[in-house]
Structures are given as C-alpha cells and as structure tokens.
Amino acid sequence: DAGVTQSPTHLIKTRGQQVTLRCSPKSGHDTVSWYQQALGQGPQFIFQYYEEEERQRGNFPDRFSGHQFPNYSSELNVNALLLGDSALYLCASSLGGGGAGEQFFGPGTRLTVL
Amino acid sequence: AQSVTQPDIHITVSEGASLELRCNYSYGATPYLFWYVQSPGQGLQLLLKYFSGDTLVQGIKGFEAEFKRSQSSFNLRKPSVHWSDAAEYFCADFLTGSASKIIFGSGTRLSIRP
Numbered sequence: 001d002a003g004v005t006q007s008p009t010h011l012i013k014t015r016g017q018q019v020t021l022r023c024s025p026k027s028g029h030d031t032v033s034w035y036q037q038a039l040g041q042g043p044q045f046i047f048q049y050y051e052e053e054e055r056q057r058g059n060f061p062d063r064f065s066g067h068q069f070p071n072y073s074s075e076l077n078v079n080a081l082l083l084g085d086s087a088l089y090l091c092a093s094s095l096g097g098g099g100a101g102e103q104f105f106g107p108g109t110r111l112t113v114l
Numbered sequence: 115a116q117s118v119t120q121p122d123i124h125i126t127v128s129e130g131a132s133l134e135l136r137c138n139y140s141y142g143a144t145p146y147l148f149w150y151v152q153s154p155g156q157g158l159q160l161l162l163k164y165f166s167g168d169t170l171v172q173g174i175k176g177f178e179a180e181f182k183r184s185q186s187s188f189n190l191r192k193p194s195v196h197w198s199d200a201a202e203y204f205c206a207d208f209l210t211g212s213a214s215k216i217i218f219g220s221g222t223r224l225s226i227r228p
Binding site: 004033035040041042043044045048056058090092102103104105106107108 | 118150155156157158159160163204206215216217218219220221
C-alpha cells in the first residue's frame, strides 16, 4: 500500500517564476491538505481539497492556488515566486473532508527560490 | 486564536535517559491534540493523538503523552531514549469547526548524547 507521494523531491526556481507541485494521496483517501514548512518552523496550513473543491484556506495570498483531480491527486501552484516562498511543502491526505481524522504526510517537496 | 506552544527549541539527552517534551495549547473546549515526529528529509509521522477519554495516551516507538486540561498541556514522554529518537518533534492541535485544519507548534529538536 503506497503512502502519500510527492513530486518533485527538490526544485530550484528564480524569483517571479511559477511552480507546480504534485501529490498523490494514500490509497483510499479522498482529502488532500497542503502545508508550508519554512526552515526551523512548524508546518503552516495552506489549504485543503475535498471533492475537487477548496474547502478551507489558511493565511496565504492568492498566488497560492491548487487543484484536485477526480482520482483525488492534487497540485499546488505558486505564481510570482518570492524568496520567502523557499520552504518544504508538505502534502497530507485523510479521509472524509472535515473531522479530526488522522492525516498522513508525504516526504515533501523542497523548493528553493533564488 | 488557537495556538500551540513548544517552549523548548532544542533538547539534548543522554541515550537511555528519560525524556519529556513540553507542549501547551491555547484554550479550547475540546482539544484534539497530536504529536508528530520528523526525521531529516522525511515527512511527519504521527506518534500519538488525544481526542477524549483516558488522559494518558500511548503511542508508537514507546512514546506516551499526558493531557492535563488544568495546565493546558500535552507533554510527550519516553522512559528511555534511543539514538534513533533524534529528530524534530511537533505538537499540534486540530481546530474544531473547520475542515481538518491542524495548527502546529514550532517544534523541538531532540539530540541524543552517546
């Protein structure tokens, strides 16, 4: 049973560029949440997708957007990259949208913005 | 706003010694609390969780945590640490009334002295 997978593992971009990160949830899960983890900090919630819709959003600008596909996989898009967007981006999957169910985390994508 | 505080940024203990990592959450009528561990280059792994019931919660890898409502605390303990326990530990609180939004503390880095 594959867990949560993310691609790519590492990514280097320059300021102003756009980036797309991908996540495949754990088998049987239908909900995907995205987190940003800056160096030395705890993860910060970006948004959550369930039934192909954004259900909840954290305190992130509109430059951060996402999508969920019918197979429950998800993408995180960041436009007009800033140096401060450099971080580890974590995807977590769970079941059933709302509720306090356990979230399973992927290994993350390390984004470096130069 | 709900928050999670981990007062200790970095702790070093000797192998075989006992461990306690502190976590305080802001007031919430029904806290849903978690401890996660993150090894270098890895995603987050759930150690244990508290939703209700017995205030002493057993987790994986020999960890336990005790929920104390009077102190708004959920400290993580282990009676005897192993070198493989060296990692970053995050306490987290699930926001009720929302869609699986988890608030993380800033983390405690655990080093093990041989």
